[in-house]
Amino acid sequence: MEKRRIYVDNSATTPIHPQVLEEMMPYLTESYGNPSSIHFFGREARKAMDKARERVALGLGAKTEEIYFTGSGTEADNWAVKGVAFANKKKGNHIITTKIEHHAILHTCEYLEKQGFDVTYLDVDEYGLVNPDDVENAINDRTILISVMFANNEIGTIQPIEEIGKIAKERAVYFHTDAVQAMGNVDINVDKLGVDLLSISGHKIMGPKGIGALYVRKGTRIDNLIHGGAQERKRRSGTENVAAVVGMGKAVQLAVENLDQHVRKMTYLRDALIDGIKERIPHVRLNGHPSQRLANNVNFSFEFVEGEALLLSLDMEGIAASSGSACTSGSLDPSHVLLAIGLSHETAHGSLRMSLGEINTREDIDYILDKLPAIVEKLRALSPLFKQCEGGKVSV
Amino acid sequence: MYNETVMEHFTNPRNVGEIEDADGVGEVGSPQCGDIMKIFLKVEDNIIKDIKFKTFGCASAIASSSIMTEMVKGRTIEEALALTNKDVVDALGGLPPAKVHCSVLAEQAIRAAIEDYRAKRGK
Numbered sequence: 001m002e003k004r005r006i007y008v009d010n011s012a013t014t015p016i017h018p019q020v021l022e023e024m025m026p027y028l029t030e031s032y033g034n035p036s037s038i039h040f041f042g043r044e045a046r047k048a049m050d051k052a053r054e055r056v057a058l059g060l061g062a063k064t065e066e067i068y069f070t071g072s073g074t075e076a077d078n079w080a081v082k083g084v085a086f087a088n089k090k091k092g093n094h095i096i097t098t099k100i101e102h103h104a105i106l107h108t109c110e111y112l113e114k115q116g117f118d119v120t121y122l123d124v125d126e127y128g129l130v131n132p133d134d135v136e137n138a139i140n141d142r143t144i145l146i147s148v149m150f151a152n153n154e155i156g157t158i159q160p161i162e163e164i165g166k167i168a169k170e171r172a173v174y175f176h177t178d179a180v181q182a183m184g185n186v187d188i189n190v191d192k193l194g195v196d197l198l199s200i201s202g203h204k205i206m207g208p209k210g211i212g213a214l215y216v217r218k219g220t221r222i223d224n225l226i227h228g229g230a231q232e233r234k235r236r237s238g239t240e241n242v243a244a245v246v247g248m249g250k251a252v253q254l255a256v257e258n259l260d261q262h263v264r265k266m267t268y269l270r271d272a273l274i275d276g277i278k279e280r281i282p283h284v285r286l287n288g289h290p291s292q293r294l295a296n297n298v299n300f301s302f303e304f305v306e307g308e309a310l311l312l313s314l315d316m317e318g319i320a321a322s323s324g325s326a327c328t329s330g331s332l333d334p335s336h337v338l339l340a341i342g343l344s345h346e347t348a349h350g351s352l353r354m355s356l357g358e359i360n361t362r363e364d365i366d367y368i369l370d371k372l373p374a375i376v377e378k379l380r381a382l383s384p385l386f387k388q389c390e391g392g393k394v395s396v
Numbered sequence: 397m398y399n400e401t402v403m404e405h406f407t408n409p410r411n412v413g414e415i416e417d418a419d420g421v422g423e424v425g426s427p428q429c430g431d432i433m434k435i436f437l438k439v440e441d442n443i444i445k446d447i448k449f450k451t452f453g454c455a456s457a458i459a460s461s462s463i464m465t466e467m468v469k470g471r472t473i474e475e476a477l478a479l480t481n482k483d484v485v486d487a488l489g490g491l492p493p494a495k496v497h498c499s500v501l502a503e504q505a506i507r508a509a510i511e512d513y514r515a516k517r518g519k
Contacts, residue, residue, distance in 0.1 A: 306430055308454035312398075312406065325430060325454070334430065346427030346452070382412055382458060384434040384450035385427065 004318045006364045010204075010296060010357030011153050011181060012322055016247070017206035017358075023250045024208065027243035035240050036231065045242045052249025056213055059252040060198065061189035068214050068232050069245050073180040073201030075225070076214040077104035077147075079236070080176040080197040083222035084145045085112050088174070092142030098122045098130050099340040100157075101149050102178055106336070109147075118142070127289035128157035128341050136167045145174045150182035150198075154324055154337040154353060155288030156297025158186060165194025174220060180204055180212075184255035185263065185294045196220050200252070202244060206358065207251030211244035262358065266295035269356050269365055273298050276369040281376050287338060287351060296356040299324075301338075301347045304386035305379040310352050313375040319368055324351040346385065398455060401489040405459035410466050413448040420513025424504040431457045433501050435465075435509040442472050449505070456488075456495035463487050464502040473513070476506055 007015075016024075027048060033041025035049050050064075057064040070076045085095060097109055099121045109119045120138045124130055130148055139146075146168050151158045161177055168175035176197035179188060184205040190198055197220065202211035216222055216235075228237025255262070277284060283303040302310065307325025314321055324335030325348075333339070334348035343351075354368070380386040398406070415436035425431040431453035438446035447469050449461040464484050468476040481499040485491050491499060 304452065306453050306457075309406070309458060312403075312455045316407070344427070345430070349427070349430040382409065382450060383452040384423065384432055385452050 004364075004367055006319045006367060007359060008298075008354040008356060008364070008368070009320050009322050010359075011294075011353065011355035013203045013209065014206045014357050015359060016208055017251060017254055019254060020207055020247045020250045024243045024247040027246050031242075033242075035242060036229070045240075048242060048246050049240060052245045055249040055253040056200075059188070059256040060200075060215055061191055062215050063218065065233070066190075066215055066218055068216060068236050069240065069248070070212040070214055070236060071210060071238075071241070073178070073199050073204070073212040074102075074104040076199035076201070076212040077102065077178050077180075078108050079214055079225040080199060080216075080222075081105060081108045081145065081147055082112065083225055084174050084176070084197065084220070085115075085117055087221040087223040088144040089117075092144040094118045094120070094140055094142040094144060096120045096122065096135060096138045096143060096146045096173075098124060098148055100124050100128055100152055100154075100337045101147070102153055102180070105147055105149070105178055122148075124157075124340055126342050127292070128152055128155050128287075128337065129289060129292065130159050130164070132160055132163040132167055135164050136171070139167075139171050139173060143171070143173050145176060147176040147178070150177045150179040150188075151186060151294050151297075152288070152337060153181045154335055154351075155299045155341065156181075156294035156355075157289045158182070158292045158294065161193050161195065168196075169194050181294060183252070184259065185266070185296060187259060190215055190217070197222075202248040202251055205251045205255045208244045208247040211241060211248045213248060263295045265358075266356050269360055269362065270295060270298055272362065272365050273354065273356075273368065276365065277372065280369060280373045285343075285347065287341065287343070294355075298354040298356070299351060301343065301351045302376050302379075303347060303350060304383045305350050305376060307334075307349055307351050309379050310350070310375065313379065314352075314371070317371045317375070319371065321352055321354045323353065325349045397492060398459075399489045401463075401487075402456060402459040402491065405462040405488070406455040409449075409458055409462040411448050411462065411469070412450065414450060415446060415448050420509045420511075420516065422505050422508025422510070422512055424508050425453070425457075425501050427452070430454070431498065431501055433457065433461050433505040435461075435505045437509045437513055439473065439513055442474075444468050444471055444473070444476055453498065453501075454495070456491050456498040457501060459488060460484050460491075460498045460502040461505070464506060468506055473510055477510060479503060479506060 033045040035045040198215040203209040287299040307323030338348035418436040420437040481503040484499040
């Protein structure tokens with residue numbers, strides 16, 4: 001097979017859907033008005049924003065006035081956690097989250113600890129699942145917020161959000177979920193889930209970068225994060241990125257409309273890749289839950305090899321993936337998620353995430369399955385951790 | 397991210413393997429850090445006649461190991477001991493700042509192998 005360009009890093013970002021780009025273009029060109037302006041240029045932009053907001057609200061089962069656009073999923077996470085913490089600090093100073101959150105949540109919580117808040121970081125099981133009982137047991141009379149991600153960005157494990165939502169409601173604690181990876185891969189309805197706040201991002205669902213949204217249930221006490229010119233109904237200031245908002249609206253609409261078809265296609269490709277790797281390569285470990293996982297997530301540890309070397313070797317074959325290895329993060333520790341599910345450092349260093357998207361085909365999977373075994377074998381031949389024993393048996 | 401020399405050594409590493417009756421073996425690093433370098437030496441008349449390596453680590457760790465073995469092969473023990481991590485970085489034409497520790501590992505690995513050689517010979 002000739003060298004190809006295969007992108008299996010869709011949890012990092014996705015290409016813009018042609019229909020999304022098409023709807024955005026007028027707002028990057030002739031319709032450049034500021035939505036706050038009274039004149040017809042402004043009104044055009046305002047109208048486009050209203051439509052996008054309706055689409056996002058519809059996609060989440062929310063009311064339009066509960067949707068706020070932000071500059072990113074990270075900003076939505078920061079706003080949810082800091083905003084609720086600061087607005088409710090008279091009521092309490094305790095926050096519950098998990099050890100496997102995205103850094104947008106974890107580093108925000110660490111910052112809040114410096115501001116006098118107490119944070120409980122819940123453990124997860126070997127599959128990366130949070131136990132709702134642990135959430136309930138962690139609640140005390142000072143607890144003001146629970147933040148548990150919907151689906152993990154590295155290992156794809158989908159959390160029992162609905163169950164946690166029930167607990168949060170019973171105990172009258174605000175509940176936030178980071179649904180950045182879940183959006184487009186899982187059916188989301190804020191009332192069914194019982195969440196008070198929910199973050200999403202545009203570029204993970206074939207929308208543009210630089211746009212996110214936070215759902216805030218009506219009546220939720222939350223401080224502003226960005227202060228200024230009173231945009232987003234005085235909640236999130238800064239002149240709106242109209243084209244990106246329009247793109248996000250279209251991306252959410254398409255993601256929701258195509259959800260079933262997308263999940264079917266992703267599941268088919270994912271399982272072909274998972275099964276193929278297990279068949280072709282010994283000493284591998286599927287990270288994450290076998291079934292409670294995102295339809296587009298594949299995460300393996302390849303024993304005795306290091307992730308960055310794996311990524312670069314794949315890169316040379318035209319395959320773009322990602323890893324939880326320390327060498328790819330600039331720190332000495334491997335992924336906090338892989339350590340939290342109990343992996344040893346060396347196994348965590350050997351992790352490879354392949355996140356699939358609409359652009360991927362069965363041919364892509366076959367190409368990866370054709371190239372990957374030789375790459376792993378070559379790196380294992382270099383590794384002092386790996387010894388080939390007599391009789392073809394392999395041992396450490 | 398990496399220059400052509402680093403990628404070339406990563407793709408076609410020199411002197412990979414083990415020496416069964418090695419005169420000296422050195423292993424440095426730890427799986428926790430994601431880098432392990434193991435060096436095998438064959439020494440005759442104070443000269444490194446043969447050297448092999450095995451490395452668990454990223455591309456720069458593999459490239460550092462590879463180029464280091466080339467640099468010390470055929471040299472005296474004293475010359476090999478004089479090798480610094482900077483020599484390794486220079487020979488590779490530079491490493492990203494976050495990866496310089498890989499070159500340090502290469503320096504430590506050859507030293508550990510020579511120490512082992514000297515300890516064995518001393519017996």
